[in-house]
Amino acid sequence: MTWTGKRVLVTGGLGFLGSNLTRALVAEGATVRVLDALLDLYGGNRFNLEGVDAQVFVGDIRDADVVSRAVEGVDVVFHIAAQTSHVDSMSDPYTDLDMNCRGNLIVLDAVRRQGARLVYAGTRGQYGRLAYVPVDEKHPSNPTDIYGIHKQAAEQQCFLWGRVHGFPVTSLRINNTYGPRHQMKHGKYGILNWFIRLAMENRPITVYEPGQQLRDYNYIDDVTEAFLLAGSRNEAVGEAFNLGSGSSIRFVDLVDEIVKAAGTGKRVMIPWPKDREVIEVGDYLADISKIEQFLGWRPRVGLEDGLARTVAFYQAHQEEYWS
Numbered sequence: 001m002t003w004t005g006k007r008v009l010v011t012g013g014l015g016f017l018g019s020n021l022t023r024a025l026v027a028e029g030a031t032v033r034v035l036d037a038l039l040d041l042y043g044g045n046r047f048n049l050e051g052v053d054a055q056v057f058v059g060d061i062r063d064a065d066v067v068s069r070a071v072e073g074v075d076v077v078f079h080i081a082a083q084t085s086h087v088d089s090m091s092d093p094y095t096d097l098d099m100n101c102r103g104n105l106i107v108l109d110a111v112r113r114q115g116a117r118l119v120y121a122g123t124r125g126q127y128g129r130l131a132y133v134p135v136d137e138k139h140p141s142n143p144t145d146i147y148g149i150h151k152q153a154a155e156q157q158c159f160l161w162g163r164v165h166g167f168p169v170t171s172l173r174i175n176n177t178y179g180p181r182h183q184m185k186h187g188k189y190g191i192l193n194w195f196i197r198l199a200m201e202n203r204p205i206t207v208y209e210p211g212q213q214l215r216d217y218n219y220i221d222d223v224t225e226a227f228l229l230a231g232s233r234n235e236a237v238g239e240a241f242n243l244g245s246g247s248s249i250r251f252v253d254l255v256d257e258i259v260k261a262a263g264t265g266k267r268v269m270i271p272w273p274k275d276r277e278v279i280e281v282g283d284y285l286a287d288i289s290k291i292e293q294f295l296g297w298r299p300r301v302g303l304e305d306g307l308a309r310t311v312a313f314y315q316a317h318q319e320e321y322w323s
């Protein structure tokens with residue numbers, strides 16, 4: 001399938017993943033609509049789509065009227081808008097439920113009426129603490145926080161509604177992602193991006209000791225490419241796919257790489273705070289053989305290259321992201 005002439009909706013399209021995807025879709029010839037509530041604390045930022053020919057609806061996925069209007073006439077919906085903070089999901093579980101499950105059902109019902117194709121933005125958090133690494137898509141779901149539980153429930157809502165009502169669904173279980181157009185105002189989520197800001201400002205970067213847990217990161221362009229394949233290839237329909245880099249790095253080493261890329265900043269080790277320790281998932285490494293086999297996707301941007309590109313982007317556009 002080519003994107004030329006396709007009509008697409010991206011929920012959360014002013015945020016990090018959504019805006020990078022919107023830019024790629026427009027470049028590929030799609031007609032793109034974006035639905036985003038521009039909520040405080042989240043990554044919505046009008047600058048993310050500056051100069052991009054996309055129609056923006058400012059509205060909430062929990063508002064059935066605006067969702068209906070946004071979905072009307074589209075061929076493919078990328079449902080990316082969500083409550084994204086693991087920590088906030090534990091202090092305010094009802095908001096997480098409202099956005100990530102009830103809001104998801106509102107989007108699904110509009111997709112059902114339209115008969116559009118759906119790609120859902122899932123998360124590695126659906127697995128929780130791993131029984132084995134690398135984690136494949138058959139690993140049991142055992143989330144360590146409310147966010148992971150609701151994202152898992154929402155993915156199941158998507159597959160169920162698609163099966164019962166006959167529309168195509170794909171889920172990407174997205175890994176930690178970094179790169180241009182992420183929010184850089186706080187470290188509540190997207191910690192790697194936040195650490196890049198701290199390093200660029202030559203501030204200390206605190207790591208919970210001993211920081212030996214394995215992590216797996218993707219550069220945003222690779223995630224965007226996975227979305228494009230998930231929304232266009234027949235082999236993707238009815239499937240959930242892990243994203244990952246194919247290799248892991250210890251958290252302390254990651255921080256040292258960030259400091260190296262920025263040329264400033266400093267790692268400082270501190271004990272684990274209680275609210276973080278209880279939701280910590282331990283080592284994480286994704287098995288990405290399924291998406292490679294089904295869709296031919298493999299990440300192309302390595303950590304050193306990705307960090308250099310990210311630092312260069314924020315050096316050039318700091319004033320749009322720092323406050």
Ligand SMILES: NC(=O)c1ccc[n+]([C@@H]2O[C@H](COP(=O)([O-])OP(=O)(O)OC[C@H]3O[C@@H](n4cnc5c(N)ncnc54)[C@H](O)[C@@H]3O)[C@@H](O)[C@H]2O)c1
Nearest residue numbers: 012015016017037038039043044060061081082123174177
């Ligand atoms: N970034 C990552 O590392 C990562 C990892 C795993 C999964 N994900 C998933 O990817 C998705 C997007 O993450 P992101 O990093 O781009 O976050 P982001 O905050 O940059 O983007 C989310 C966008 O959704 C919008 N939004 C939030 N709630 C909304 C609502 N109720 N109605 C309408 N718009 C709303 C926000 O304004 C924001 O622009 C989420 O579903 C998240 O669970 C992200």
